[in-house]
Amino acid sequence: MPDYSRQTFPSFGVAPSIPRWLRAAGAPTIRPYAESDRSAIEALVRARFGTDHPLMIKRSLSLHLPSPDGGPWHRTLVADQDGGVVGVGSAIGMPWHPRIVLADVMVAEAVRRRGIGTALLAQVRTEARSAGNQKLFSQIRPNSVGGRAFAEARGFRHVMRSRMWRFDPDDPAIRAWADRAMEGAHGYRIDDAVESTNPRVGSAIRDLYDWMHADWNPLGPVSASEVSAAFGPQIIPG
């Protein structure tokens, strides 16, 4: 891993106007994550997502906070200004998608538009290249005009949209829909007794996942048993 101990913000080629602010406020240092940064990163995530869908917060925390259990290749860098964390940039390997790493950069609102995000992203890219020259994969909310502009100005292109919902299964309209759907004349037999550890279930999930990603984020060589291990406890057989 590169030595960040003396690597400070101006080394990332920021705009000429930036150093004036840096002299006034003290240059942030880009350094690797330390466990003592955890609460500051959690605060950045909660400030960013507020009352958004719970999946947003869950995913952001899992990306920026290294897992104590190990797992795939992972780097988290923080922008440290006078002992306080004002930004974080992270990348994590996606073993099923060998061409990319999932990456994200967050900067505290009060210090945005000062090049800190650019500096973090540049260093995250360097880390990703050193790990195998993968491209960066990032997820942005549609209403984040600034986030989208930031990404597009730095070479990212929009490839897919993911939608999320929360439902109340007791909603009468949903109950009525479910009753109708389960009487659908599709002609297939539903087997709800199959075990999620059954290799056929792993193969089916892998095939479904494969065609969903084939055109924009191809799957690597993943076995049915790996799929079962990852999804098994969550699978409702059918």
Next chain:
Amino acid sequence: MRPFISMVGPTDPNLPRAAELTAHLAALCVERARALGQGLEAEADDAHVALGGVLERLPSIETNQLLQFIG
């Protein structure tokens, strides 16, 4: 962990009556969530046309989106 619907549907998107089969499988997930007395979360990429088509027609408590970028 709340019940979560994501990859639900036939493994071949060109299967006849894929939409009806997807709806049936999703409805089974709804029933399981109700039996557990919990809410239900769901996600579908635009690539998963059949599941997205089912979920977008249901009355939801909350919806959200993420745009995915590579660079």
